[in-house]
Amino acid sequence: MTNIVLCGGNGTRLWPLSRKLMPKQFIKLFDEKSLFQLTIERNDVCCSKKLIISNTEQYFLALDQIEELDNAKLKTSHNTNYYRESSTFLLEPIGKNTAPAIALACFSLNLEDVVLVSPSDHLIKDSISYEKVLLKAEKLAQEGFLVTFGIKPRYAETGFGYIEADGTDVKAFHEKPDESTAQKYLKAGNYYWNSGIFCFKAGVFLEELKKYSPEIYEMAKLAYESSKEEKDIIRINYNDMIKIPEDSIDYAVMENSKIVKVVIADFGWNDLGSFDALYEELPKDENGNTLNSDYISIDSKNNLVFCDTRKIATIDIENTIIVDTGDAILISKKGSSQKVKKVVEEIKKDTELHNIHLTAHRPWGTYTVLEDTPGYKIKKIVVKPGKRLSLQKHFHRSEHWIVVSGTATVTVGDRKYLVRPNESTYIKMGEVHRLENEGKIDVVLIEAQVGEYTGEDDIVRIEDDFKRF
Template identity: 55%
Template sequence: MKNLILCGGSGTRLWPLSRKLMPKQFLKLFNGKSLFQLTIERNIELCDSFIISVNEEQYFLVLDQIEELTIHDSQITAYDSLLTTHSLQFLLETEAKNTAPAIAFASLSVDEDEILFITPADHLIKNSDKYKEAVLKAKELALKGYLVTFGITPTEPNTGYGYIETEDSGNGNHVLSVEKFHEKPDLKTAKQYLELNASHSTPITYLWNSGMFMFKAGVYLEELKRYAPEVYEESLKSFENRQKINDNQIRIKDMKNIPSISIDYAVMEKSKKIKVIKSEFYWSDVGSFDSLVREMAVSNDNENNKAEEIEIDSKNNFYFSDRDKLIATIGLEDFIVIDTNDALLIAKKGQTQQVKEIVNQLKETHNSLLTTHSIVHRPWGTYEVLVEDKGYKIKRIIVKPGKRLSLQKHFHRNEHWIVVSGTAEVTVGNKTFLLRPNESTYIKMGELHRLANPGKIPVILIEAQVGEYVEENDIERVEDDYRRNQQ
């Protein structure tokens, strides 16, 4: 059985923590680990291999997070372990086209009888015994040719989840037939679903749609071809034109003609082969700050929260900052305060689903705030914009050991580099030399240059850019270890 981990999704309901280039599944908010890392750990003993579907912009971020893990507290990294004990494949998508095409690519990449266990990368799941029990039951059904989904018994009238209407006789059978899929309801409808569940007046039961699935690859492709033929045909064309980068990386290009559609719309709401596992493990998609606050309160995880608060006549509030920050409040009750370097969110508890409305407004006015944090992850390390104004920008750059930036040049800016820590290998024009702490160099506009770290510790330097245009797209790469077309 292969675990297909879907790493798409921008997690906009957790803005400003979650951004396009650092969505919620990669935020290390749970005892120093991300939801993606927890997904790997949770499924490594249940599956013999992994397929990771990810936008190509986030591939190196995924790779970094796998390499940070260790298996069973050993000294072997998860990445090395996966390469030796599991097969590991990356499907790199050039465009976001939702879950139905992503699952089609994975299905086309394996034998038709292979069992695929599809799990989003951004879910929090607890109670491993119940989880394993549900997965094994689903595998039995998948082997019989069913498309299996996992339903979660609702604990609240949540409007952020879709619901599955089932017929449950109450005899303890966890394998149920699906009557209907329901979209995310309004609050009144969600309350009605829970009231019907509690009344037991009918066998109809409403479950949360977890977004997890299991089936044979060939069965999924058959149903996709039957109920969403355009999605099937266009996905097949794209897959046939795929670019094999190496043994475990496939780049899916030419995706513009594929309809963007979820597996629910394309297949699950139409197929006659659906079964649902009524699951008893704890599940959350951490889809709002209300749910995130609950989870962080339970885990008592404050490792990444650097906020210090002073409260006057205030209670039942939650404060989070990604940098050392004193937050003082007077007369505040039941509020959530999320502070980042470039944005501040203040929301009333119970209303954080409305963050998506703020995001919609930002698309028109401040789109860059939806894309990147002040700290930006690159395959060679990170950079952080410290100061930016018209005509100049100052960054802190960290280059990981053994990594290097592309050989590049800029047409609208000059750059000054000052090394703070480590030893940097610098190429400027036809000269290559070393810079040590408190040493600097100057790169003229239009001059070829490269920064590398040949040492064993990270190189940290300050870069001052000066010019009429200091945006990231002022770059021409001549050589690049990571085959990027753009920064």
């Protein structure tokens, strides 16, 4: 099988832990691994190839995390690029929901290929049961069915859609219910949570899409045929992508098709769609507080506390969610964390806190904002070995670079020179420049930007190894 891995997301449901440029699938929540990494490892058991659908910004995050998996596997295998070599990326310039994403992926495959479509931000704890369910789904897919996975409900959940089933036959799909309806579904015994995981032949899905959502089919086909294919990368053109109607696979195909089957599953599934859901999965102390070395609890119980930048202490606090990311703090009653989306809508009005963390990941490394004040900004920049920033210039700021470790290769205008630890250099406003690491260890430097405007959009790229213009 081929695993189509869906890597979209706006980072709103677990804000401020997740952001648009760091959605929840890339946050390392369990055993120092992200949900994306766990998805790749889990599906590797039965999928020989991976087709990862992502936007351009998140591509580099995904690639870095795949390389981390390869580095870990190197300890037990001689193949240094085990996961990387079996992965292809399909890059969308803008998201159009799951139906177009899956269609674009299927156009790139053989029509007889069986695909497993899996979100990259779900937690599945029972791998043995999961593998057994996949074998059942694959068999049905080989017979020409569109297969969806229904999760046995553990309680009356109002945040999920439901599948009404009779054995493997789907009777109906149902929207997210209210509390009383969810209780009826739970009591009935033949209603299952809609997991958003699917299995089918690429050609069968495309035929059903053509039948029930012909405009998505035609526009996606044209977009794929006009795409640019590089080594292990398929890039969809923005002007083609924007013409594709936006819709989910459920609305576009599954709720209309007559060849849908459901496989009932109970493999410890959780979509981690809220902090309340996350709390249930995290390890806890004897008082029901999530474990955290930076958390001091005095007579406090049943709290989710996340902090990685400073100490947090609570006294006589119960059933509370506290998330501190350095640039934002969320405090919520347990049971109310779904409302975080309303917070994000307010934040979008006047800040970028919905978009990016203090530490931002780039294809060449990372930068961390240490201070941001009108007139100047101070950053810590880390450039990975063999990587370089774009050749660029700024209209509104000058930059001072002080190297802390490693040796930086600096280009300013026609000059190219080395800057070593405890040495510095200065780039005037408007000068064309580039920072490069030609060494074997990370280059770490402190950058002081001085100017009337220090926003990230004051970058004019002249050349870029990563095709960001």
